[in-house]
Every structure is written in structure tokens, then in C-alpha cells.
Amino acid sequence: MNWLPAWHSFVCVVDSGSMAGAARRLGCTRAQVSKQIAELERAFGARLFERSTRRLVLTAAGDVFHQHARHALEAVRGTEIALRNLGEAPRGTLRVSATVSFGRHWIAPLLPEIAAAHPELECELILTDDIVDLVADNIDLALRMTRQPPEDAVARRVVGLRRVICAAPHYLARHGVPETPHDLVRHQCLSYVLRDDKVWSLLDARGNEARVAVSSRIHFNNIECILDAALAGHGVAILPTFMCHRELADGRLRAVLDGYEPNVIFGRDLYACYTPSRVRVPKVKVFLDALARHFQPLPPWERDAG
Template sequence: MTWLNSWHTFIKVVETGSMAAAARHLDCTRAQVSKQIADLERSFGVRLFERSTRHLRLTPSGEVFHQHAQRAVEAVSSTELAVRNLGESPHGILRISASITLGRLYIAPLLPKIVARHPALTCELVLTDTVVDLINDRIDLALRLTRSPPQDAVVRKLAPMKRVICATPAYLAAHGRPQKPADLADHPCLSYLLGDESRIWRLLDPTGEEVSIAVDSRIHFNNAECILDATLAGHGIAMLPTYLCGPALQRGELVTLLEDYDPVSSFGRYLYACYTPSRVRLPKVRVLLDELEACFMPVPPWDVVG
């Protein structure tokens, strides 16, 4: 498509600010770039740039064309990608990022099923509790528990992430059961090592008002599974996500406390699938999203009762 090449060249000149720089990016000569711009101006019958010895500046006509050309080129690229991917089977390396605990418990068990169904696909699961860079870390899809999903990525909400305050029946029999949030100050609390959450627990009361409690927390962890282990061992009260403590609650090894209050977490209330726009139509990403939705919707497995 000759016109598409010319439009792409025009956009590159605007982005780089000069024909010479555009030529370097496009791996062609400055003369070729200049000819394509001249051909465009001739075909439209208007000047697209105001030229000086040192600068190029868009004319009003050039500004209008730039806006429409960008949308047109993006639409054509998306159409080409959609057509090429239509009917393709998933293949290549599918690189996934997830937090350590969530990934180990719920994402890792999905991968053998995925590769068994798709022999040309290889899965790589990167477990980390730090935020990865989708582009620089070559991540096809990241699972994030966050209050603020990335603005420059495609984001899909997968599951609510509830938290509960809990302890063992044996601990409560020995130390009593807190009846109101202020009672937590009289108990040893096991906390996540993150900002003020290690010493201040925030809860929403039945009216939606936030209550802050300064807890007695002398044991802090940067890993939620360590908090769960310490809670099960009877060392105190914890605020835990149900994706981690749900099985222990279902078995009766833990019981929930202060059920009328909703714990507030720095991690946010939802699990999101995040990926760059360039990954939207890749068959391997679609396959993973299908598996995640089947696993987590409409109710995630850790919140299923019975």
C-alpha cells in the first residue's frame, strides 16, 4: 500500500521533527522521505509543513492530516493483525507475571492444562511481589492486586480480593474474642510489612466510615504465607486475603472476626489482568484469559462455600 507507506513516513517526520531523523528511523534516505512528503502535498494540494533552515512545523492543514493519519494507520495495523491472527493456534512463549503466593497457589496449577491443550505453546511464570515492566520484562500478561491499574495497559477485572480478620479457635478460647475494632489493640496482631499497614489497620464500619486501629504488632512479614502460618500456630490475629486463608476458614482451622467491618488493604480490592495493547489479539493471550476467567469467574474458588 503505497499511500500507507507515505502516511507512515509523514507521521514519523512529525514524531522525529526532521526528515533526516525520520529517514534514519525508517532505514531509507532523506531524499526518499522528502519525495514522499512532496507527493503527499501535491496529492492534497496543500502544504503540510512550514519549512525553515532549521525546523519543520506543521501547517494547519498538516495538523488536521496528522490527527486523521494516525488513526487511519493504527486502524489498518489493527486490521492486519486481526486478520493474520484469525484462526491461528497459540504458539511461542507465553510469559506471565504474578505475585508469589497467588501465582503459586492458583496460576501455576493452570499451566500444565494450557500446554497440554496447546502443544506449540511454552509457558513461563515469573513470580515476584514487585511490579514488573510489561515491555522491558517481556511480560505477555501480568496479574496484579492493585488499587491503581496501569493507565497505559489494557486491564481486565478478574476477581474481587476480599480480606478478613481471623484467628484460630484455640487462640480465641485462650485470649478472648474481640467484639469491636478497638479491642484489637489488646491482642498481638500479625502484620504485613508494608508502609503503615504493619501498625495501623483500617476498617470500614457498616455505614462506610473508615476506622483506624493502632494494633499491637511486634511480628511483621513481607510474605503473606508466613502470616498465615503464624496465625495457624496460634500466635495472634491477622488480616488476610481470602485467596490465602479461604481453605483454612472452610476447614474450621480459622474463624473470622468483626464480620460487620470490611478490612481496607493497600493492595486494593480486585485482581486485574494487565497487558499491552499489542498483545490484545495474540492467540496465546486469549487462551490464558479464557483459562483465568473460567477459574476466577463468577466466584473465585477461594470464596466458594461448601
């Protein structure tokens, strides 16, 4: 049998959780996927899935095969990419993933410049706050805000990210300025739904942590909505300076608790993450070079603040 399509189908079944989902992803019928899985099981002499009416669960053999199949498919894909990108000129499609707010404000404007400089290159920007799978989603490079870059990818630090605790001056005039972290319990604190569990962690200059259970009647899962709510005077927020530098500079927002650094799950740095097969791919290199020019030694929002 032609093993490559069958291995790809198997991995798609695992990733999507069902043969029907894999078929939709592959653009074929469920029967075709089922046939390929059955042929794999006959070839290996082992069941790869435990089947039930509701879901598919990997057997021990299936789990081992899944690990090796993913690596094999990535190796094949890496070979194809390397061959397509022989030479120095970047060509083909560059697929970049970034978080919604950072990508919209700081990465989207870069892509037309890169495309204009390289006529054989097309650029795609995938904006999502979820973690993408570099292999399954065919992403050339993902920009991730994280404390710990993935161990199975190459990770290059792009820029440090600073966050501030801030509020609108008219909110502070009504409710007072918090002088210590525990003063926040008396304030409306605009939390990031599903991200901080309504507990803010703040570090002083010595690295000592203060954990404060905060409350608010308004919650969001989008940082731009938190910015809008803070500007409207609805509460105190933790915001990255790449989003609120102009508002801080013109006085629409005021930083408070300057001696404390918000300690958030996203970490302090933005990383460019890509698979080892992309290390020498010209289209990835030109994008990394553009990031370095744009964000180093100081990012534009810090230069503006200076």
C-alpha cells in the same frame, strides 16, 4: 546508524541506572553501550545524560527522548508480536507475572492445562510481589491486586478478592475475642511489613473507616508466613480468603469482627494487565479465557466455601 539497537540500549541504561548494568542486561560490553549513547548524542546534537562518578541523570533532552523511545520500541515489539501470531493458533512463549502466593496456588496449576491444549505454546510464570514493567520485562500479561490499574495498560477485572480478620481458636481462648476494631490494640496483630505501616483500616457496612494502630513482636513480608503464624496461635491476621478458605471451613481459623471489611492497599480486585499490542494476540486470549472459566462467576475458593 542502525537506530533500533541504540534506542534499546539507551532505554536499558535508564532502566538499569548505569551503562554497566545495561551492558549486563544486553549481553554486550560497557564500551559498546557507551559508543551507542555517544552516537545518539551526536545525531541529536544534545546531551542525553549528565554524567558523574556515581550515577547517570537524564537531561531535559534525555527525558523527552526516553518517553518517545519507550513508545517507539513498544510499537516495534507489538508489530513483531502481531506478525509472529498471525492466525488463530496460540504459539510462542506466554510470559505471565503474578504475586507469589496467588500465582503459586491458583495460576501455576492452570499453565499445564493451557500448554496441553495448545501444542505450539510454551508458558512461563514469573512470581514476584513487586510491580513488573510490562515492556522492559517482556511480560505478556501481569495479574495485579490493585485499587487502580495502570493507565497505560489494558486492564480486565478477573475476580473480586475478599479478606477476613481471623485468628486461631486457641489464641482467642487465651486472649479473648475482639468485639470492636479498637479492641485490636490489646492483641498481637500480624502485620505485613512495608505494606500497612502497622495501622489497620477497617470499614463498617456504611463505609465508615476505623483506623487502628496495631502492634506485634512478629512481622513478615510474605502472606503465607502470616497464615502460618496465625494458625500457630501467634496473633490476629488479615488474610485473603483465597489463602485461608480451607482453614476457616475446618475451624483451624475463626473470623472475627465480621461486620468490618479490611481496607488494604491492594484493593478488592485482581486485574489482568497487558499492553495494547497484546489485545489480539492469540496466546493472551487463550489465557484470558482460561482465567474467565476458572474464576467466574465464582472463584474456586468461594465455591468450596459454599
